[in-house]
Amino acid sequence: MEAANNTNGNGYGNNYECDIIRWFEYISENAGEVQRETLRRILEQNYDVEYLKKRLGDTKIQDMDACEMETLYTSLVPLASHTDLEPYIQRIADGDTASLLTQEPITKLSLSSGTTEGRQKYVPFTKHSSQTTLQIFRLAAAYRSRVYPIREGGRILEFIYSSKQFKTKGGLTAGTATTHYYASEEFKIKQEKTKSFTCSPEEVISSGEYKQSTYCHLLLGLFFSDQVEFITSTFAYSIVQAFTAFEECWQDICIDIREGSLSSSRITLPKMRKAVLDTISPKPYLASKIEVVCKKLESLDWFGLVPKLWPNAKYVYSIMTGSMQHYLKKLRHYAGDLPLVSADYGSTESWIGVNVDPSFPPEDVTFAVIPTFSYFEFIPIHRRKQDCNSAIDDFIEDEPVPLSQVKLGQEYEIVLTSFTGLYRYRLGDVVEVAGFHKGTPKLNFVCRRKLILTVNIDKNTEKDLQLVVDRGSQLLNKTGAELVDFTSHADIVNQPGHYIIYWEIKGDVEEGVLNQCCREMDVSFVDPGYVVSRRTNSIGPLELCIVKRGAFRMILDYFVGNGAALSQFKTPRCTSNQVLVRILNDWTIKRFHSTAYC
């Protein structure tokens, strides 16, 4: 698809946008057929790799017609988890150059953030991974610009961060998927096409020191404030952490803008210093203006910070669904009356769906599956409702179905076969089919499938926990205090086992209110296993621990110190990681025990 001559602020022409939307409408219309074609391409490329050969034997799957191929493939190749692929990925990491998962050599491995599952995993990363990232970026931009057109010549304030890349034993480059993308040819293409639109140079994105990068992103974003058209990050958490940092560092930023300087105590990395100093120059008038605005904002607890400081910004754009939903309230506070646009759905393993309705509030956003990116299957799952004594698993599941057979309103776990060597790989995400875009399903992200809180027969997912915390924090909000972040832990060491929920709060709250919050959360778990166990006291009273301010920053630092990238960071909503539990307990200042069920 050719980029057009006339641009419209995304750096792509209007014709280009029409082309890419037309392309997506076409493949959506024919999604079932396109999916079979996608599978055929994956198998044609890789039918004789070791993983598939072991499962397909001598079956000449590559010579069959698409329907036959689909049926045979799903009957001969079993569903797989990351554990099944691990021995192959490990051999690749150790330097085995045989065709194990893909015909094309794999030269890079991505680390999934590991903050949702607690353990980082290696996943193959190929050119296809960067190409699809660029493609979904362009597609989503095309849909957004229909609703929120942006000015030609404008800039984007992007809170994006690379983490450090390193070499595996076999010499492959390993790092997070976002880091590989920022280092890829495709990202350079994107930067060149949108060159005049990005506030921060590459040295700021890739510094590896997120606090220093955040300061420079903010400084440059303000330096070019009149030109900023929208503000973005991968996950909403990064924007919230950036503006929280701004509340503390704005005075230094004003000095730097006034003098065209860079605080030597805040920014120590020579490459980043040079790149930023080469970009900025003294702007005393702008600094004074920002100072006046910030003093006023400080008295309003920073409400409406974005439109006040970036008067031409049209929206804030980031992933705001799933575990990011908690940060919506704070984002709305900072964004004032500016729209929040929820970004697309993907994972280190594969991109999945695009938001084709950018004007919808984040709570209502769905993702239209892109049928050329991977071959998708869907395992129908049914949340167990009544049977709390006999069920062993948390969900009851049926046989996987192809994309063309999904049903409206049904929940599924996503399975994918990718161009990067994953075959019938269970992603672990639960989605609901909320509608259709032409012939492709629009998915509502429900939760990670893995149970996060369980002591005995009780089973709660991160979505269940989110709802419970929302209920508890409503009482908190009435006092004017704010829930900054939260996590949980199932304590099974002390008997009877019980749930501990950790809260970091901004503002003063009376102990009586916190007691009520604790009780409210305990009674808000509707899982029958929990309710029965609480009544019989085989699960003890819920414990609410209030941690000191900064505890969750410590957790972020812990993950970043272990190789996670801020761009992909998600606060774990439940943890059994002993280091984390120790941090949380060391930082706990108050404990409450529920009196419900007494």
Ligand code: AMP
């Ligand atoms: P990672 O591969 O570690 O970056 O994390 C990918 C995971 O993040 C997915 O499997 C989802 O659980 C979650 N995720 C990604 N995009 C979204 C989204 N738009 N809404 C909700 N959760 C998302």
